[in-house]
Amino acid sequence: MQRLILASSSPRRKELLENLHLHFEISSSNVDESFSPELTPEDAVMELASRKASFIAEKEQDAFVIGSDTVVVHDGEILGKPTDEAEALSMLKKLSGKTHSVYTGVSIIAPETETQFYEKTDVTFWELSQEEMDAYIRSGEPFDKAGGYGIQGFGSFLVRGITGDYFSVVGLPVSRTVRELRKIGYVLPY
Numbered sequence: 001m002q003r004l005i006l007a008s009s010s011p012r013r014k015e016l017l018e019n020l021h022l023h024f025e026i027s028s029s030n031v032d033e034s035f036s037p038e039l040t041p042e043d044a045v046m047e048l049a050s051r052k053a054s055f056i057a058e059k060e061q062d063a064f065v066i067g068s069d070t071v072v073v074h075d076g077e078i079l080g081k082p083t084d085e086a087e088a089l090s091m092l093k094k095l096s097g098k099t100h101s102v103y104t105g106v107s108i109i110a111p112e113t114e115t116q117f118y119e120k121t122d123v124t125f126w127e128l129s130q131e132e133m134d135a136y137i138r139s140g141e142p143f144d145k146a147g148g149y150g151i152q153g154f155g156s157f158l159v160r161g162i163t164g165d166y167f168s169v170v171g172l173p174v175s176r177t178v179r180e181l182r183k184i185g186y187v188l189p190y
């Protein structure tokens with residue numbers, strides 16, 4: 001029986017992977033999430049995903065381990081999770097009325113190999129009023145999310161449209177993930 005481990009503490013990633021009808025365990029990775037400012041967003045998310053997967057794979061050498069990382073990029077600037085209300089407001093102001101890119105990197109470490117890939121999804125926000133931004137911040141939703149919003153929750157009212165994989169914005173590009181798992185020998189039940 002092959003073991004699959006999701007190296008994440010994100011309830012969204014757990015839910016997304018559960019949708020795929022796979023049996024997996026969860027183990028959260030406690031890694032340093034800083035990265036060199038010289039890295040491109042795609043290299044940064046793949047490196048952080050790899051760090052998260054490696055942290056678990058070192059202890060679980062017979063398993064397939066999935067790590068993932070998401071950032072929002074606006075005008076060349078990488079936006080992580082806001083730490084306070086002022087930062088959340090500043091992020092929403094930057095994203096208002098514009099299109100930004102969400103990058104999610106994935107690393108899958110299997111007994112003999114590591115696979116890394118990323119998905120880029122462009123997300124366009126409506127022009128937001130001060131009242132809308134204040135209400136969104138008051139909801140508390142921005143604080144554990146890259147770019148300070150969640151497309152899958154209350155934040156859905158901010159979004160005018162997207163181009164690319166919706167699930168990647170939520171935190172895990174699931175359909176590409178199963179295809180990559182199959183390529184490296186993980187047996188899917190379908």
Ligand SMILES: Cc1cn([C@H]2C[C@H](O)[C@@H](COP(=O)(O)OP(=O)(O)OP(=O)(O)O)O2)c(=O)[nH]c1=O
Binds near residue numbers: 012033052144171
């Ligand atoms: C843009 C966006 C991000 N997010 C979330 C996905 C990620 O959980 C989070 C980005 O932070 P990450 O550092 O990628 O992940 P995490 O700290 O939540 O979980 P872990 O490292 O343990 O796997 O932002 C949404 O839920 N919805 C969105 O629309």
